[in-house]
Amino acid sequence: MALTSLPFALFAVISGVIYFVFPKKEYRWVILLLAGCFFYVYNSFRYSAFIIITIVTIWLAANKMASVSEKTKETVKAMKGEWTKEEKKAYKDAAGKKRKRILTATLVLNFGILFMLKYFNFLSGSIASIIGASAESAPQIRLLLPLGISFYTFIATGYLIDVYRETVEPERNIFKFALFVSFFPQIIQGPISSYSKLHDQLIEPHDPEWINFKHGIMIITWGLFKKLVIADTAWIAIKSYYTNGGIHGTAETEAYGGTMVLFISLLYALQLYADFSGGIDISRGICRVIGIDLEMNFRQPYFSRSISEYWRRWHITLGAWMKNYVFYPVAMSGAAKRISEAISRSSFGKTAAGRHVSKVFTTAMASFIVFLFVGIWHGANSKYIAFGVWNGLIIMISALIGPVYDKARRTLHINAGAAWWKLFQMARTFLIVLVGYVFDISDNFTNAMQMMRLMITDQNTQLFMSQLGSLGLRKMQYLTIAFGAVVLLYMSIRLEKTSLDTPAELLERRSGLIQWLALLALTAAVLLLGTYGPAFDPAEFIYMQF
Amino acid sequence: MEELMGILKDLRPDVDFENEKALVTDGILDSFDIISLVSTLNDEFDITIRPANLVPENFDSAEAMYALIEKLQDEE
Numbered sequence: 298m299a300l301t302s303l304p305f306a307l308f309a310v311i312s313g314v315i316y317f318v319f320p321k322k323e324y325r326w327v328i329l330l331l332a333g334c335f336f337y338v339y340n341s342f343r344y345s346a347f348i349i350i351t352i353v354t355i356w357l358a359a360n361k362m363a364s365v366s367e368k369t370k371e372t373v374k375a376m377k378g379e380w381t382k383e384e385k386k387a388y389k390d391a392a393g394k395k396r397k398r399i400l401t402a403t404l405v406l407n408f409g410i411l412f413m414l415k416y417f418n419f420l421s422g423s424i425a426s427i428i429g430a431s432a433e434s435a436p437q438i439r440l441l442l443p444l445g446i447s448f449y450t451f452i453a454t455g456y457l458i459d460v461y462r463e464t465v466e467p468e469r470n471i472f473k474f475a476l477f478v479s480f481f482p483q484i485i486q487g488p489i490s491s492y493s494k495l496h497d498q499l500i501e502p503h504d505p506e507w508i509n510f511k512h513g514i515m516i517i518t519w520g521l522f523k524k525l526v527i528a529d530t531a532w533i534a535i536k537s538y539y540t541n542g543g544i545h546g547t548a549e550t551e552a553y554g555g556t557m558v559l560f561i562s563l564l565y566a567l568q569l570y571a572d573f574s575g576g577i578d579i580s581r582g583i584c585r586v587i588g589i590d591l592e593m594n595f596r597q598p599y600f601s602r603s604i605s606e607y608w609r610r611w612h613i614t615l616g617a618w619m620k621n622y623v624f625y626p627v628a629m630s631g632a633a634k635r636i637s638e639a640i641s642r643s644s645f646g647k648t649a650a651g652r653h654v655s656k657v658f659t660t661a662m663a664s665f666i667v668f669l670f671v672g673i674w675h676g677a678n679s680k681y682i683a684f685g686v687w688n689g690l691i692i693m694i695s696a697l698i699g700p701v702y703d704k705a706r707r708t709l710h711i712n713a714g715a716a717w718w719k720l721f722q723m724a725r726t727f728l729i730v731l732v733g734y735v736f737d738i739s740d741n742f743t744n745a746m747q748m749m750r751l752m753i754t755d756q757n758t759q760l761f762m763s764q765l766g767s768l769g770l771r772k773m774q775y776l777t778i779a780f781g782a783v784v785l786l787y788m789s790i791r792l793e794k795t796s797l798d799t800p801a802e803l804l805e806r807r808s809g810l811i812q813w814l815a816l817l818a819l820t821a822a823v824l825l826l827g828t829y830g831p832a833f834d835p836a837e838f839i840y841m842q843f
Numbered sequence: 844m845e846e847l848m849g850i851l852k853d854l855r856p857d858v859d860f861e862n863e864k865a866l867v868t869d870g871i872l873d874s875f876d877i878i879s880l881v882s883t884l885n886d887e888f889d890i891t892i893r894p895a896n897l898v899p900e901n902f903d904s905a906e907a908m909y910a911l912i913e914k915l916q917d918e919e
Contacts, residue, residue, distance in 0.1 A: 462895030625894040628878045660878045
């Protein structure tokens with residue numbers, strides 16, 4: 298049941314209606330939980346046990362940690378005046394260790410499941426090839442992935458760490474907690490919501506409100522436009538690039554040249570953004586109708602002026618998760634402190650450059666580790682690890698040479714606020730992002746390298762034009778993608794300038810007539826220009842009525 | 844408070860720490876700034892700031908940071 302499918306639309310509407318008509322308001326959250334259960338079982342019945350294990354173990358662990366804390370506080374209070382400072386500290390330390398053991402064991406179990414299901418085959422194949430056995434002979438787990446496992450594991454473990462850090466109170470009711478982990482609009486592709494921002498919204502009852510309904514529908518339609526008109530149409534060409542053998546060709550098709558590789562990479566940048574952010578819009582729109590605000594996951598990422606900014610605007614909730622639960626703990630760890638102290642004590646550390654390096658080296662290392670994780674999170678393949686390493690290296694290097702870069706800019710009398718400089722920074726950042734995407738598109742690391750070499754050495758417009766017909770798109774569909782891209786660009790510029798979240802808020806400033814016209818135009822575009830499965834002719838759909 | 848202001852000005856001379864009230868929420872301070880700030884504060888005020896303390900509420904303004912420092916000094 299895909300987000301853009303009719304069954305899903307029906308399911309969402311029915312769930313919404315039942316939610317609002319359910320008379321006992323304080324139990325409306327149960328409707329969301331039941332909807333989530335139905336959705337999960339319908340889509341991923343065979344693997345439902347995994348999400349149940351995550352819910353139960355994390356709920357138990359969070360409550361156990363909280364009760365250890367409570368007991369510690371009570372005991373310390375009761376023993377006030379009887380214990381020495383040392384005794385008190387020893388008791389507190391022991392309790393702290395106990396909580397840490399619970400946390401570690403639960404994290405190991407849950408990430409262990411994720412790791413086994415997602416990466417076991419990759420690792421087993423790699424080890425086999427290292428020891429000289431064939432990858433086929435390596436043991437493999439034959440399982441499809443449980444629906445949303447990468448997302449719900451992160452959502453649930455983030456909560457557990459928050460409870461450990463005592464920044465949130467644990468949820469005592471396991472069913473309420475189950476709703477937070479399995480909330481259906483976010484289970485397929487996020488966002489990776491934080492407990493403090495989402496949980497209470499799920500539990501408190503919401504009444505239907507016209508403004509929420511209007512905005513929600515607008516955001517959903519905008520998401521459908523991005524997904525069906527832009528992404529799914531562009532996907533046809535990207536898929537054809539694969540089936541035609543890419544830069545190597547097949548027995549029937551000739552190899553694609555460098556210009557085509559560049560075109561496909563650009564198309565992929567458009568497709569990936571439209572698809573992912575469009576899907577998130579649909580999820581956010583559904584939640585808005587109910588009255589729930591889901592976190593933003595994208596903020597015009599291609600307007601970023603540095604890679605670190607890009608990662609604060611692309612898949613925002615994954616970046617935030619990594620920052621809170623990987624980056625900060627690593628950068629603030631004792632090991633990190635010792636390394637930077639060692640650098641500052643060395644003779645290099647006494648120089649101006651050394652002082653800078655000692656300050657940012659461990660931070661840069663921590664962000665490198667984060668991006669290694671981000672790469673691995675995306676999938677089990679050397680190309681994703683290369684993708685992570687590439688992003689991590691850029692951020693690490695830019696942190697290390699930051700002062701040199703600033704000095705060069707000042708020496709050249711470049712005004713950091715100048716419009717052309719900002720545009721240059723955006724273009725440079727996009728180029729770096731594009732290199733990352735080549736890793737994504739390629740079959741593996743070697744293939745990615747070949748693709749990049751071709752892009753530089755083999756630009757041939759004539760060949761490109763002659764190969765354009767082989768991508769499975771008609772002229773009208775190319776025009777559709779171009780039209781969609783222009784609308785998306787226009788909307789992105791407007792959102793960027795106004796700092797608003799969605800086109801719905803943007804339209805709110807206009808008259809009612811304009812709002813209706815915009816919604817109608819967008820709906821018409823989705824119906825007429827959208828791509829609906831293989832060999833679908835939108836004209837047929839309309840003419841069927843006559 | 845004066846010492847804290849001095850540290851903040853050293854870290855980011857371009858930021859108006861007297862008046863900004865959403866330093867983290869608005870992305871004025873990024874995670875690199877925060878880590879650098881935390882290590883200086885730890886040394887200067889003899890405290891241990893932990894990852895759990897790194898919520899926006901504790902770093903959105905100079906006053907909030909000062910309140911955090913005082914709280915951690917009390918706990919030591």
